[in-house]
Amino acid sequence: GAGVSQSPSNKVTEKGKDVELRCDPISGHTALYWYRQSLGQGLEFLIYFQGNSAPDKSGLPSDRFSAERTGGSVSTLTIQRTQQEDSAVYLCATGGRSQGSYEQYFGPGTRLTVT
């Protein structure tokens, strides 16, 4: 079946603008994660959804970052008043406890560049 998809694949924005990143999970996957990866670096956990609720928002860097998930499916990550340090690849991953396993399936990411 279809994998995790993310849009846009690339986003260039001016400092101070708001951006919205989208993640379409694999159908039926209940868990959804957002991560941030700076060039060649590790994964920084941002937020985790189980269904539509977010039990763990501990990784959001500031109140400029927010995320929501509706219908237990699509999720959007919003960054307000973007700053240059927000430039990174934003990765979405999904997984399903109902699948009997806990591995995650990653989308291709959205490369965000703040100029």
Place this chain on the structure above:
Amino acid sequence: AQSVAQPEDQVNVAEGNPLTVKCTYSVSGNPYLFWYVQYPNRGLQFLLKYITGDNLVKGSYGFEAEFNKSQTSFHLKKPSALVSDSALYFCAVRVNLPGYSSASKIIFGSGTRLSIRP
């Protein structure tokens, strides 16, 4: 605190030699452990996992990993390295969320860059 550590930023191996990428963890309860690989300009891919059962688990591309409970380690191994194995490797562990009976999240190590020279 629950965590996962990859002590080596970079591992260099000659093609044909065995390789090991190290991972140690600290979690409460039984650990669920994972390895992921990220090839240049490509997304993260799942390699293998340990949930329960045999301590030696086999995964994609000829990789395997050994779970060692006493040493709290889950090192990634391959008997004979290929140049095409050069990539960024991440170890990950499932941790329970405090206050939730069934919710958990996956946390990742900092990554190890594996470089295989011809």
